[in-house]
Amino acid sequence: MTSTASLWYFESVNLYNVLCPHKTKELDKKHEFRQFKKDQFIYFPNDEADHIYMVAEGRVKIGHYLDDGKEVVSSILTKGEIFGELALAGEDKRRDFAQVMDNNTSICPLNIEALKALMKDDKELSFRLLKLVGLRLMRLERKLELLVFKDARTRIVEFLKDSASWKGKKVGYETMIPTKLTHKDIAALTGTSRQTVTTILNELKEQNLIYFDRRKILIRDLANLQ
Amino acid sequence: MTSTASLWYFESVNLYNVLCPHKTKELDKKHEFRQFKKDQFIYFPNDEADHIYMVAEGRVKIGHYLDDGKEVVSSILTKGEIFGELALAGEDKRRDFAQVMDNNTSICPLNIEALKALMKDDKELSFRLLKLVGLRLMRLERKLELLVFKDARTRIVEFLKDSASWKGKKVGYETMIPTKLTHKDIAALTGTSRQTVTTILNELKEQNLIYFDRRKILIRDLANLQ
DNA sequence: GCGGCAATGTCTTGAACCTGACAAAAAGGT
DNA sequence: ACCTTTTTGTCAGGTTCAAGACATTGCCGC
Numbered sequence: 001m002t003s004t005a006s007l008w009y010f011e012s013v014n015l016y017n018v019l020c021p022h023k024t025k026e027l028d029k030k031h032e033f034r035q036f037k038k039d040q041f042i043y044f045p046n047d048e049a050d051h052i053y054m055v056a057e058g059r060v061k062i063g064h065y066l067d068d069g070k071e072v073v074s075s076i077l078t079k080g081e082i083f084g085e086l087a088l089a090g091e092d093k094r095r096d097f098a099q100v101m102d103n104n105t106s107i108c109p110l111n112i113e114a115l116k117a118l119m120k121d122d123k124e125l126s127f128r129l130l131k132l133v134g135l136r137l138m139r140l141e142r143k144l145e146l147l148v149f150k151d152a153r154t155r156i157v158e159f160l161k162d163s164a165s166w167k168g169k170k171v172g173y174e175t176m177i178p179t180k181l182t183h184k185d186i187a188a189l190t191g192t193s194r195q196t197v198t199t200i201l202n203e204l205k206e207q208n209l210i211y212f213d214r215r216k217i218l219i220r221d222l223a224n225l226q
Numbered sequence: 227m228t229s230t231a232s233l234w235y236f237e238s239v240n241l242y243n244v245l246c247p248h249k250t251k252e253l254d255k256k257h258e259f260r261q262f263k264k265d266q267f268i269y270f271p272n273d274e275a276d277h278i279y280m281v282a283e284g285r286v287k288i289g290h291y292l293d294d295g296k297e298v299v300s301s302i303l304t305k306g307e308i309f310g311e312l313a314l315a316g317e318d319k320r321r322d323f324a325q326v327m328d329n330n331t332s333i334c335p336l337n338i339e340a341l342k343a344l345m346k347d348d349k350e351l352s353f354r355l356l357k358l359v360g361l362r363l364m365r366l367e368r369k370l371e372l373l374v375f376k377d378a379r380t381r382i383v384e385f386l387k388d389s390a391s392w393k394g395k396k397v398g399y400e401t402m403i404p405t406k407l408t409h410k411d412i413a414a415l416t417g418t419s420r421q422t423v424t425t426i427l428n429e430l431k432e433q434n435l436i437y438f439d440r441r442k443i444l445i446r447d448l449a450n451l452q
Numbered sequence: 453g454c455g456g457c458a459a460t461g462t463c464t465t466g467a468a469c470c471t472g473a474c475a476a477a478a479a480g481g482t
Numbered sequence: 483a484c485c486t487t488t489t490t491g492t493c494a495g496g497t498t499c500a501a502g503a504c505a506t507t508g509c510c511g512c
Binding site for chain 2: 074089095120131140191
């Protein structure tokens with residue numbers, strides 16, 4: 001039972017790590033942060049895909065709607081994470097939406113053309129961007145496997161483990177995950193129903209494997225959670 | 227009920243379209259085709275990821291094994307299609323396997339380092355490779371959505387439609403898909419069980435929407451299949 | 453043409469989990 | 483502090499499909 005510890009619910013590539021340090025200064029001039037309020041959309045499906053974005057503050061939900069109106073959430077991004085990077089890879093119109101989840105969310109947009117211009121000067125940048133998209137692809141493959149071939153409990157447990165190693169703070173054996181995600185959010189991320197998330201989380205609490213309230217999830221022993 | 231006609235079960239990017247036409251000649255010197263027999267592996271998980279490959283003849287199955295030994299098939303590739311391109315995007319060890327499905331399968335390997343060297347000279351090549359990986363990402367997103375949010379019948383029908391538009395030959399209203407895929411193969415590709423595939427295909431045959439035998443699948447009216 | 457093996461067809465059973473319904477609790481605004 | 487809305491908890495009912503078992507059919511090598 002070897003499980004590779006890779007993350008997929010949360011994204012982890014910082015835009016500044018992708019862009020050359022010495023180029024960053026140059027780009028900083030263009031860094032105009034846009035402010036959003038809760039529930040505002042950054043882009044809709046079919047919008048022109050001409051920017052990639054980094055979250056400077058707050059949370060952003062990426063997803064799209066099925067034919068029947070049901071919302072599918074691909075990921076929920078927080079500070080330092082980037083999105084919309086498919087615009088780099090030839091996507092002309094958005095296929096998904098990006099919606100702000102908190103008030104006072106601050107987003108840094110970066111023009112694709114500007115980035116492409118940088119790529120011409122900077123060969124290394126091309127590799128980094130290729131890696132960025134490749135990393136996203138690998139994560140998606142893991143997500144696919146979990147969502148399709150594992151049962152609801154495993155999906156939720158894996159979600160907790162991913163959250164823990166990515167957002168958690170370790171205190172002794174315990175890992176504290178501060179989160180404002182509702183059970184509905186977790187359901188959307190794990191491809192389960194709201195009720196199932198509630199039930200399974202309470203089962204885990206019952207077994208004393210985790211504790212949670214509306215602000216945090218506490219994992220008793222990350223290594224033994226499964 | 228608008229369904230975007232994008233393909234995901236089968237891959238569609240020809241390596242020669244990615245590589246500059248004038249570079250192709252240069253690369254041709256290095257084009258040494260490797261021959262494989264049925265069931266041989268091209269690479270295993272944890273192998274060094276130092277090549278990308280193109281199928282020149284025959285079929286190749288890409289997949290991996292779950293902890294419980296179950297085989298997951300990501301895709302089945304035929305002539306002209308490429309695989310292993312995650313090596314370009316920073317994958318150092320293979321996470322999946324590539325297995326040959328037919329005798330007399332011919333594969334053209336291309337060294338990653340050679341390709342990276344080409345990228346330095348050729349800025350456009352970087353964009354093309356970025357697009358290549360981006361396209362794969364978009365397809366995978368569609369696949370994820372279908373597998374997670376649609377029922378077995380829809381998944382199988384979508385599979386048929388994809389196969390038809392990608393591999394099918396149109397004859398009047400009818401579309402003929404020559405295929406050697408077994409119901410087990412289709413089950414693995416659609417994330418269903420072998421029995422379910424058999425049953426649903428027979429239901430579709432019953433409703434006169436398709437006909438099939440062990441060599442082909444015939445779709446009566448592609449536009450009306452759903 | 454024959455034997456063996458893989459693929460297909462068809463049932464039955466049961467588990468997983470979605471859905472809808474409703475109550476209780478918490479959060480948030482004014 | 484009060485009212486409204488959101489979130490959480492719990493249950494019953496029903497659907498979907500995977501899995502196992504077994505018969506039948508078709509393919510392939512000899």
